[in-house]
Amino acid sequence: MRVTQQPVDPAPGNLPEWPGSGAPGILGVGTAVPPASYTQREVLDTFGITDPRIRSVFLGGAIERRNLTLPPMGPDGTPVVEAQGDLLRKHTESGLRLGREAVERCLRDSGASLADVGYLCCVTSTGLLTPGLSALLIRDLGIERSCQRLDVVGMGCNAGLNALNAVSGWAGAHPGELALMVCVEVCSAAYVFDGTMRSSVVNSLFGDGAAAVAVRTPGRPAEEPPPAPALLRFTSHIIPEAVGAMRYDWDEAHGKFSFYLDSEVPYVVGANAETAVARLLAGTGLRGGDIAHWVVHSGGKKVIDSIRVNLELSRHDVRHTTGVLRDHGNLSSGSFLFSYERLRDEKAAVPGDLGVLMTMGPGSTIETALVGW
Template identity: 65%
Template structure:
């Protein structure tokens, strides 16, 4: 969608540019059992020193997971793809409903106020999509418009935010919600390989929702304004993160190339510089950085390449420590922590950044 501006966005300062939309509420939820990395190693009976080191050096203390029940011998066996899809459906709807209700409460809104629901997930495939299932589960008005973004991975929360911000700009005053709900337990392969260890040591279950409203003429609601977006598809690394069929396992399996943190880090400047181009802002002018909790090495690479401090990514590392990588909703877990901290002041700017398959970096510029 094209939004008419008095001047091109590049020639305007962020303070004077019209907002695409406003962020008016956020909520998160997690399900399953909180489990530490050392506890998980014991539950999965992993004794390979190399694999154990991946778990124990991940900067993750605990995650919420729903693991298969042990059999009579106490073993937790791999679940077939059909059972994993059932798990995805159950957990994604359960967590999503909780996060959505928490988000609306924070926004001072009710389910009856919702006009558009966009659901994001990459941990399972459903038809009809999660939006329809959540609407039925919560008794939301069946006339509520909806959309589903499936399979775009950890960056998808910002892809959805971009789309839904456009929807709210076209429907000023009407409430829309981006709901990221990721049942990562439904994408686990329990085979003991190093490939699997990299994934199983990282991801956790979680859902996050963000409420958006576009200001009408003369209106100005509380909450940061969304000013602009910038994306970058690193085509040379398009296979570096993928979730595809494994014929040997008879199920889908996630793959992370060991080089992906360095690929993301090396390209972070490119997309952030594009995001800030023409705004009069430098990276040093950004007061708040809300970066996807993609993993310790990914965060470190972004910090080094963008010249950030550890304080800048305190919420990112805190979410990784307490929840692991909850995929598309991770940056909203960080945003919730920033709000609870109460340090953002009017006029300050923030950058949202997510990374995922493609390989892709997504960014957004916001202002309080």
């Protein structure tokens, strides 16, 4: 797979003034994971995996634990083989539990209530439901029936920032009203266990989790402090020549969907990271050295290392990204919000700081957002 750098087109407009610019901002965040947590070795032993090549993939990826919803054990003491229908039920039931928990925690963190929610966007790539998670969560949580909603399905690990862009746009058009985004990924509902290296790489990487974020544009700028950080701009960088590098497609042999990750993904992403950030900062007068905080998707050890090298970031810059990978694995679309929550709790960001949010996934696509405290 050959990937070349593309010229950067200037981004429209200049950097908005903040705070007080009227830009939408993050009001609160909440995360949730299943109660069962497994070490990589425990997962291998549960499924009786002895192949040294597969064990090395599991044990060499900088992941220590993951929260998973594993299949029940059968009479023979081995995990039951789940059909596609079983996996879809797992996605629905576990996803709704995680989504509710993440939303409730996010609202508490925001000092808001369910009655305040005017817009709900749900993101997932681990199951297809009609009606989608947004309708089911509105019903289960008792959110107002006037709530507007959106489901973003199948975009993959980059989808959190795609959806946050839409949520930010809605919040900007409805000052003072609360918008929520919740990423719900039950990755264990998308596993195929066939002993191949393709499935083993996927099975070693992804974990289950949900993350919600509340966004609002100040309705009365002169009377209330704006939410921080402010969401200042979003950009996308698409790599069409790598469109098949990350995909979720039908496995005819097993009668279920399965993930595929090309071994070149880390290098494709890394080779394009600088272009993606340059596009985000184009026209602002800013350089990479002006960015104090980096919140990067926990795509995997090789992906993180490739991005770090190409953007000349320190290990400290990606400490929360690597910490989330270590403790939870790749949580797909919600990973960056788990890292953002850790940055927020650390209280390292001070007024005037700038940050970059970055996700990457199928398309192949790198999404970025510029935020300011």
